[in-house]
Amino acid sequence: MIAHIATTAFQGIETLAIDVQVSITGGLPAFTIVGLPDKAVAESRERVRSALSAIGLALPPKRITVNLAPADVLKEGSHFDLPIALGLLVGMQILEAGLVSRYVVLGELGLDGSIAAVAGVLPAALAAQGADKGLICPAAQGGEAAWAGANEILAPPGLLDLLNHLKGVTTLARPQPEINTSNPPLPDLADVRGQESARRALEVAAAGGHNLLMIGPPGAGKSMLAQRLPSLLPPLTPAEALEVSMIHSVAGRLEGGRLLRRRPFRDPHHTATPAALTGGGPRARPGEISLAHNGVLFLDELPEFQRPALEALRQPLESGRVSVARAAQSVTYPARFQLVAAMNPCRCGWLDDPARACSRAPRCAEEYQNRLSGPLLDRLDLTVEVPAVHPLDLVRLTPGEASASVAARVAQARARQAERYAGLGILVNALADGDLLTQVATPDAAGLALLAEATEHLHLSARAYHRVLRVARTLADLEGADSVQRPHIAEALAYRRRSAKL
Incomplete structure (x- = not known):
């Protein structure tokens, strides 16, 4: 089975839909990311491996291939960590594919399983709204994503929190739109x-x-x-x-x-x-x-x-x-x-x-x-x-x-x-x-x-x-x-x- 997770790449303030495809097959143990990734994306292997280990999960000793399609577009940034991790969880049959197929996902994983802020959440949220999908993003940027519209938005602080919400163990509160009101007075x-x-x-x-x-x-x-x-x-x-x-x-x-x-x-x-x-x-x-x-x-x-x-x-x-x-x-x-x-x-x-x-x-x-x-x-x-x-x-x-x-x-x-x-x-x-x-x-x-x-x-x-x-x-x-x-x-x-x- 091949898991499919939707995410985005950025071209200026425009977004390009990216399909993160994860395949777990037999063979010698390996973890390969293809699809023209940059250095930050290639390093996702170690962040994802450590984040899964932090929540008590281990990658199977099989051949893991992650393809970022379309393959001829350069993929940049650490926001591919979370979609890759969710694709692995679907491939390991810990999550059902239908639970994540209706979301656009982006977020950087810490070694302890936390989800760190990334660039481009607002354009990604608008793209998800246009595609009639929900959005999964870091908790620190939930207020930013909430401006995009009424579709479902999940802003978990960590990978375990997201996993528990998707499996129905707990419920994440919907983030509220926020405006920057902390600016000091302007010079007169x-x-x-x-x-x-x-x-x-x-x-x-x-x-x-x-x-x-x-x-x-x-x-x-x-x-x-x-x-x-x-x-x-x-x-x-x-x-x-x-x-x-x-x-x-x-x-x-x-x-x-x-x-x-x-x-x-x-x-x-x-x-x-x-x-x-x-x-x-x-x-x-x-x-x-x-x-x-x-x-x-x-x-x-x-x-x-x-x-x-x-x-x-x-x-x-x-x-x-x-x-x-x-x-x-x-x-x-x-x-x-x-x-x-x-x-x-x-x-x-x-x-x-x-x-x-x-x-x-x-x-x-x-x-x-x-x-x-x-x-x-x-x-x-x-x-x-x-x-x-x-x-x-x-x-x-x-x-x-x-x-x-x-x-x-x-x-x-x-x-x-x-x-x-x-x-x-x-x-x-x-x-x-x-x-x-x-x-x-x-x-x-x-x-x-x-x-x-x-x-x-x-x-x-x-x-x-x-x-x-x-x-x-x-x-x-x-x-x-x-x-x-x-x-x-x-x-x-x-x-x-x-x-x-x-």
Whole structure:
């Protein structure tokens, strides 16, 4: 008899049905796993053997063959342990095949028979729901699986607990959906003193989902401002929360199996490699831009990042997804993130301070800023200078407007955008393009004349032209205006990046 246990393999956040086939036949004792397993899957032999021994069972002295079908798909990860163990229990006639045939199974076995958490439970639960099957997963991730639907979910802490439930000795309680509510309070924008221009740019970026670049000397508050952007953004919608949680689930970063409701904020160090940003590695895991999906990616010291890493952002910034191509497979992850970057005006950072600037100024500023390519900068909607604040002003200046007040205006502007783009799959102005953008953001006659003049003098590309229109539309939404006018175009043009300050 050949036992069949259903499980999954992962291709990005998509799942592929895997049939774990277990055969126990006569012959010399052996335990073989075939079907293109990676090292973690091949090592399942010893984990399964020890886990069965821990609950008082021993493998028969026969030839055991485990086939992971389809055989031409690479099988990665330790979540194959539990389906292999259940297949062996069926093959040893300890469990009836019908008891486990209606489940999709995944989980890593400890040597003591415990079932440890694995990556990808949420996508697997959704796949099980679509196949009208139940799910067996680790106890630590039962709350994560419960979001998939009403099918039966078993989340045992150990192999013996699962065996007793299937044989009717005990009953496992159904896990309940859980949301991550343990996040600390977000930093408040009221902590920022001065920097009115930067605060305004931050509000515009939040309202329209625009990318933002801040340029200023060390200690001016660039990082402080970026860290407060999430406090201005609306919470994730249920659909966004599910999509973000699926990415974090595949990456093994969903804490306690609880869904995320706060927009991600990722701030990788400038030594991050292209694979760390865009995704990759032996298992083509999601990178920082996918972990920041529907949230914020903050790149501090932007020119210090590797040039290939920054250039790899260009395509995802436009398409909202990233394809990780390897010799054996190609995986696509969502990557619709809001880029916020910060940089010094030059390497020493004191270009505007004659007493502290290096002797090579202003040439060093040009060389430093030229580390960033024009096509990348063209994708940044807003560029704002963040000047240094005198230490005494930190005491004299009154606290700025709180995040709650700014977030209310942002919410109103986003509500207008949601109504405008209803049914189009667009939530913010930053995603509008083509005829739709022309339709909703065409300025009045005075604004159109100003934009035409600026296009000639600033040598705007077609992409930059459209981004000016998007920003102007957001400025109009913040004011509650129905149409884009000349003042909106003028402010949007003010946010376009100029050459290095010489």
